[in-house]
Amino acid sequence: MNDQDPLSFTHESVPVRIVLRAGAAVTATAEEARRLGLRRLLVLSGPRGADTARAVADSLGRLCVAVHPEARMHVPVEVAARAVAAARAANADGCVAVGGGSSIGLGKAVALRTGLPLIAVPSTYSGSEMTPVWGLTEHGVKRTGRDPVVQPRSVVYDPGLTLSLPVPLSVASGVNAIAHAVEALYAPDASPLTRLTAEEGVRVMAAALPEVAADPGSVEARGRALHGAWLCGTSLGAATMGLHHKLCHVLGGSFGLPHAETHTLVLPHVLAHNAPAAPGAAAAVARALGTDDAPRALWELPRRVGAPRSLAELGLAETDLARAAAQAAGEVTVNPRPVTTDGVLRVLRGAYEGAPPGE
Template sequence: MNPGGAEPDAGNPGFVHETWAARVVFRAGAALTATAEEARRLGLRRLLVLSGERGADTARAVADSLGPACAGLHTGARMHVPVAVADRGVEVARAAGADGCVAVVGGSAIGLGKAIALRTGLPLIAVPSTYAGSEMTPVWGLTEHGAKHTGRDPVVLPRSVVYDPELTLSLPVPLSVTSGINALAHAVEALYAPDGSPLVALMAEEAVRAMADALPAIAAAPDSLPARSRALYGAWLCGACLGATTMGLHHKLCHVLGGTFGLPHAETHTVVLPYALAFNAPAAPRAIAAVGRALGTDDTPGAVRDLGVRLGAPRSLAELGLKEADLPVAAEQVAGQAYANPRPVTAEDALAVLRAAYQGRAPSA
């Protein structure tokens, strides 16, 4: 294990770093100019554009920019990618004769694009307008029978990612904040992942710093293109960290809360992160120190919580609609699944973390 991502030393025998092939285009206005260029570069001629209902207008504009290469627009993406939604997406792609997909706007659309890619092998182009970071990972997720299942497959990794900070200007401040802290969680967990590396650690610390700087600036001036650009830059790095490492307790908690209990994705990550971080702190001092340096604090879990709270984010799972009676059920599910984490997690441990997050009290190790 390489908590904190420090260079190898006597107590740290080494690391393995694997880089996934991905092309990134990052510039203002790129959504309506670079997407068609990326499609041509990939040799794609019949693209199905994907979005949720909330991003339909933006997706339509991107679809129009593709000209005759657009094979259709499907706005059926849903949070946590229910299997029925994925099935429908595959049907639409096949009926359209699509040779590729373009996922536009949020993590739900990208998740649907990945589900289609997993089933069909169709290449995916991502045009994100939130800070979720999923576009930089080979991780897919599907929800069925009240449980969210995830996996890794290089076929779902977008072939090109088009980052256009202008697309994020209309993202409401509350969603900007929770989406940004959702991204932050990817970088934080990468710092204590068992397959971390010095390069991932450098990216993660820079990602935390960039996002923590950007979010207050966005809250103060939502139309600030420099602030939006810095947040999107941070999201790119956060996503790259998640793509290179294994997820731990935080992501497992959020997958259970979202997949089984239907809690909103970004808000759940925002509430849970400080408590998962506090639980892992004794076993991951280098990771805690790295996040603390990026945030300029000696109280890392508290600073992560305060970042969201002072910008108006929800502070407890109770606020998100979780019932106290659901906590033991969620804890058993979390403890019953295998995943990498700096500390072993019993059902009692998971319940303690969930209870603290449910109450929204100050996090403590």
């Protein structure tokens, strides 16, 4: 489905059970495991989320056979290999990934290698738990793919888990989710349902993030942000990724930039770049944001809460721009606008300098 032919599409849905309520992490995870017939669960997390993971593990009782708190950003292959070995050593019949994208990414890597069913308990807003997309980093290169085996069978959303997420990171994580929806809107394999879900996801998330920033302790606002994450992630789960995601994967896997902040800084510039070739998608984003300049609105949103303002602030060197642009251009297979190294370099330079999109 695209701007030119809105009635030509194929849509495929992967069955996922969703639970969203306060306290669900410790009240619903065991129930979800029992629904799936799982009895020996390995709980995965990152080091910083180990306490939360242990609370979930405690709620599982005898269903939990071990906790493996070794997730790392961008899922290095050696980290994935250790988690696979831990799952096999524990004779696990499933995994529970507790935390942000690193933990859920590690859970997907284990599922990819072993076929074990995965339950996701997210603590951020990116929405990656709703996609069958996996990523692994080896020798400074991040590879990604799609496989239904990595799609979590159940997702347990608990707004309480996100209360400690700092406001700048909350907003960056939420804009990361919006990036999923934006790319779903102009994906060549989008469907009417994908577009409806994506536009609503942008609307819900964009409304929730200022509420989170104004009152970080609001469970209601945090719950609305998780609602937005679910919608945004679901939309990308049914569509192909374009320039934005490929570029962010290069910046993360090859240059070590943090995931959510990178998405936040790159998205306005990619949307401005692609908008002339995808006017319908750009209009949908603008409607959802309540603006007539969607790239500018996405550029301004994180600036109001003290999030990083440029890729330079994240540590990218100016001398890396040309190499990153060439690498990303070589990896993009679909995008509404033809991808050239010069075009990607212009996008990168805008994000590197923190300039308003289109200038």
